[in-house]
Amino acid sequence: EAQVTQNPRYLITVTGKKLTVTCSQNMNHEYMSWYRQDPGLGLRQIYYSMNVEVTDKGDVPEGYKVSRKEKRNFPLILESPSPNQTSLYFCASRDTGGNPEAFFGQGTRLTVV
Amino acid sequence: EDQVTQSPEALRLQEGESSSLNCSYTVSGLRGLFWYRQDPGKGPEFLFTLYSAGEEKEKERLKATLTKKESFLHITAPKPEDSATYLCAVQANTGFQKLVFGTGTRLLVSP
Numbered sequence: 001e002a003q004v005t006q007n008p009r010y011l012i013t014v015t016g017k018k019l020t021v022t023c024s025q026n027m028n029h030e031y032m033s034w035y036r037q038d039p040g041l042g043l044r045q046i047y048y049s050m051n052v053e054v055t056d057k058g059d060v061p062e063g064y065k066v067s068r069k070e071k072r073n074f075p076l077i078l079e080s081p082s083p084n085q086t087s088l089y090f091c092a093s094r095d096t097g098g099n100p101e102a103f104f105g106q107g108t109r110l111t112v113v
Numbered sequence: 114e115d116q117v118t119q120s121p122e123a124l125r126l127q128e129g130e131s132s133s134l135n136c137s138y139t140v141s142g143l144r145g146l147f148w149y150r151q152d153p154g155k156g157p158e159f160l161f162t163l164y165s166a167g168e169e170k171e172k173e174r175l176k177a178t179l180t181k182k183e184s185f186l187h188i189t190a191p192k193p194e195d196s197a198t199y200l201c202a203v204q205a206n207t208g209f210q211k212l213v214f215g216t217g218t219r220l221l222v223s224p
Contacts, residue, residue, distance in 0.1 A: 004156070035214075042117075043157070043200070043214040058211065090156050100145055100204070102212065104156030 002027050006091050006105035013081055013112055021076045021108050023091030029103075030096045032074040033058065034066065036087040037107075043090065049074055050096070081112040115140045115205050119215035126191055126222050134186040134218045136201030146184050147212065148177050149200040157200055160186075191222045 004025045013019055025032065033048035035058075045058030049068040063085055065077040074093075078085060091105040118137045126132055138146065145164050149157035161170040163179040170177045174195065176187040186199055198219045202212040 040216060042216040043202075043212075045211055048211070092156075100147070100162045101159045102147075102157075103159070104149075106156050107154070 002103060004091055004093050004103050004105040006089075006108050009106060009108060011108060011110050013110070015082055015112055016080050019078050019081060019110075021078075021089060021091075021110070023074045023076065023105060024072050025074075025091075025093040025103065026072065027093060027095070027103065028071065029093040030071070031094045032068070033092050033094075034064070034074070034076050035090045035092065036060065037090060038087050046076070046089075078110075081110075083112045086110060086112050115203060115211075115213045117201055117203055117213055117215035119199075119201050119218050121218060122216070123219040124221070126188075126220070128192055128222055128224050129190045131187070131189045131191070133188070134199055134220070136184040136186070136215055137182060138184070138201070138203045139182075140203045140205045140213070142206035144204040144206045146179055147202045147204070148175075148184070148186055149202065151198045151200055151217065160199075188220070191220075193222050193224050196220055196222045 007022045030051045034046040035043040037043045044060050047066040049055045089108045092102045094102040116139045120135045145162050148160040151157045161177040166181045168179050174189050178185045198217040200217045202214045
């Protein structure tokens with residue numbers, strides 16, 4: 001089954017404590033991205049990756065890091081989380097060929113206190 | 114700047130009562146317009162891609178249409194299981210990497 005898997009699904013942490021949200025896809029997609037979803041603001045892109053070792057900033061990259069060492073994995077790193085990073089996070093992957101369909105993970109609800 | 118506006122924010126329908134959701138967009142050259150469905154606590158699920166004005170796509174009770182400035186998602190004779198948030202997104206010719214999303218329309222279909 002084609003899927004994007006995020007972990008954890010729920011996370012409560014304290015300000016300043018480094019955390020990583022993992023994302024893995026099994027469709028051999030080149031393109032992967034991270035979004036955050038906030039009420040009234042919709043989905044906003046944080047970072048994206050066109051392929052292994054190729055990453056770039058989206059619209060709201062401040063306070064986040066990513067890496068793409070393997071094609072299937074695209075972890076999101078918050079080195080010093082702050083309360084304004086409390087949000088619902090989604091990882092997505094997409095083929096760079098003719099099929100435009102983006103597959104999303106189930107989401108990670110992060111609360112920073 | 115590319116922008117997507119969806120209306121209404123929320124819509125309540127009776128089962129069988131057809132209606133339409135609107136997605137207005139401004140983009141520097143449209144590569145594609147996408148519709149997604151999102152259920153509470155889940156990730157968006159792909160529905161349709163539209164590429165050019167006049168194009169239409171259908172799936173069960175849903176039909177998406179596209180003009181040069183907006184897209185409509187028509188829901189014919191909805192059922193309670195159609196209740197969800199419907200998201201519209203655009204991709205510009207200048208950027209494969211980016212989908213710009215609207216804030217969605219929350220649809221509730223009552224039996």
